[in-house]
Amino acid sequence: MITELRRLKNRARRDATRQRLIEVAKKIFAEKGYHNTIVSDIVKGAGVGQGTFYRNFKDKRDIFENLLNELTEKLLSSFSDMSSELPQNSNEYREASIRAIKRMINIVVANKELVKIYIKEAITVDKELENKIYEFQIRFAQLAKYYLDHAIEKGFARRCNSDIVSKSIVGLGFSLLNMWLGGIIKEEDVDDIITEVIDFAFFGLVGSVNPKGVEL
Amino acid sequence: MITELRRLKNRARRDATRQRLIEVAKKIFAEKGYHNTIVSDIVKGAGVGQGTFYRNFKDKRDIFENLLNELTEKLLSSFSDMSSELPQNSNEYREASIRAIKRMINIVVANKELVKIYIKEAITVDKELENKIYEFQIRFAQLAKYYLDHAIEKGFARRCNSDIVSKSIVGLGFSLLNMWLGGIIKEEDVDDIITEVIDFAFFGLVGSVNPKGVEL
Amino acid sequence: MITELRRLKNRARRDATRQRLIEVAKKIFAEKGYHNTIVSDIVKGAGVGQGTFYRNFKDKRDIFENLLNELTEKLLSSFSDMSSELPQNSNEYREASIRAIKRMINIVVANKELVKIYIKEAITVDKELENKIYEFQIRFAQLAKYYLDHAIEKGFARRCNSDIVSKSIVGLGFSLLNMWLGGIIKEEDVDDIITEVIDFAFFGLVGSVNPKGVEL
Amino acid sequence: MITELRRLKNRARRDATRQRLIEVAKKIFAEKGYHNTIVSDIVKGAGVGQGTFYRNFKDKRDIFENLLNELTEKLLSSFSDMSSELPQNSNEYREASIRAIKRMINIVVANKELVKIYIKEAITVDKELENKIYEFQIRFAQLAKYYLDHAIEKGFARRCNSDIVSKSIVGLGFSLLNMWLGGIIKEEDVDDIITEVIDFAFFGLVGSVNPKGVEL
DNA sequence: GATGAATGAGAATTCATTCAT
């Protein structure tokens, strides 16, 4: 039926507009920050009418939350398949961590703008989004704790308050991300950075003389 | 002379007003965030006229920057005396770190609101303040690096990319602070948290079986 | 010919759509009032596209005027046959009035929504509709005056300024309608209300001891 | 103290501005109707800045409600002293009614614009104001009923459903007011109109041959 | 110097209306 085809085409047109708005918003939010962006910036950037924005989103916060959810889904889905096999020794643990971090970093690199928004801006919008971000961090920490507890139990991780330590790990990660996004850490060789950070996380400042890749 | 007395009184009154504005701004910024605070919130809170605000500060950003500087000075002055003697072994390094952290935490606890503003809000105001915060973090990282390099040289710290690692340490600290301010880490026993985090920083996830306080 | 058939079908479809829009508009105007209704309310209610509305009506006011005319025609046509025979005594006058009112009430009950719109909303749209409503009231008053003048002449109504009095009667009627629509007068027994009001109109507050149905 | 004087002057200035806005709003609402008035009409008319309006009133509805309350208070206060002595016979009842009506009319004439708004516009703003108006009408009807019940008891008014009849009386009054404001009833001699309407209310269409001023 | 009323520029938002499909 014609009406069905029409509906599809309309839907496609609208989705395209919506997507254009989202892309533009992402770019501008990352550039100028959430608070310094006004709706008409986005509208102008997308080349649509002011009303079109409000047809698609309730307000600035709404499109922002959409962006947030977009990244959240990407990150979570990337970890949905991870929990399959638990590491059986320190080395496997280390390798698994590196793999996880690399996967994360790929997503981060592919969504640099989103991540910047995510980490810097979202917590200053309002309490609701602030909590959303915190809950997300907590989920990460819980995942880290799951692996850490396992490692402690199996004896290849130091006995410790795994709650605090896993939160430390996640915080460490977010911080470095933030520094990298903020330009404090210059890009250089990402792999080197990962190795350094992993070594720090596994062996601390003191550690052994030549810990790299060596099982203790 | 009366005029002189008058002038003094005026100045005292003005300073008091200014101080009250600063105190109130601190409280409100911490509560509602920089962007969700309007000048009239501060003015109402301080019980002064709208014009009085503009007599004391150029605009909202100006009073905010004042708050920022307040904390920066407090933190820096607290570290001005620290660099006296360098640790001579792992244990001294550890003890010195704990002392430094505790000193920091005291300042943080005494200025919880300021710290919250500092960490959460300042980077979203504009590029200038963003950089100011980053530079401050870099200074901290440099201080950490100074000690770390010393420890590596002396042989009681693992050889590593001390630039990345010291930034990691600072990031770790800021993150945990953030989590604590955000309520992700419940207050409980701060000393326990410090020990845990220090152990993590010194011995990593793997570490030795019972590292607490034991020199390797 | 197919084209002819097509044209007929199209017309039928269009008429149906138009009618649906009118029905929905009636309902929504009555519910939310003219000013608090937006075109898209009507369009959504009717399940048609926004453009379809403008294909059938010039604008919101246009569809509103259509509703108005609908009721006007109904009311006027209901009175076109009434003026046949004039009452010859007070009792006939009274009976005729009751009949007229009941006929009116039937129309009103059958078109409650329209009447509500008519009485409440129409006068606030613009001067033109305001006048239209007033002219309609005047026509009613003239009709009432015609009967009243006749009754005065024949001697079974009190000599009075029939212009003012007939306007009073019409006003009374509209007011009670309004109160009923507004819920000030609860529905109870409509016949009772009619009798009471007719008695009030015929005999006033003072009247005779037991005027009901009794010719003075 | 200087501050006290200042406060007084400020208050006076603000009140003057507020009052100017109210006066202008009254005029414009009466002219163009509530719905066809925009805030900037009022602002321009009052010669103040747009912000000044919002300093004094929440929105258009708010200033409108203020106008409404203004009239309500005027009308109610005019009746607060009325309930003193109850009429002892038909003639006193009639005289009291005439006095009441005249008092009302004086207020109405002095607040023609307000009354027009009151009767025509208020019920179309929203449910809340609609109810407010209805409740006001009910209060009037209750007052009328109080006198009517007394008259029936004393035997100088016809036994009737005083609830319906008093509502009829109030409705009659409001209607005529409306007609007069709408220009359906030309102003001529107000006293004549009052006499006619009172006669109609007391003696109905039928009444006695020469009821004016004569006690039955 | 302090005040707070007034301001108006600019941002958000709505909604009647158009128009490509």
Place this chain on the structure above:
DNA sequence: GATGAATGAATTCTCATTCAT
């Protein structure tokens, strides 16, 4: 002819800033 996405003019509303007292 029907549709509903897109539009932007018009309106509301906010809030930093000024300025008369």
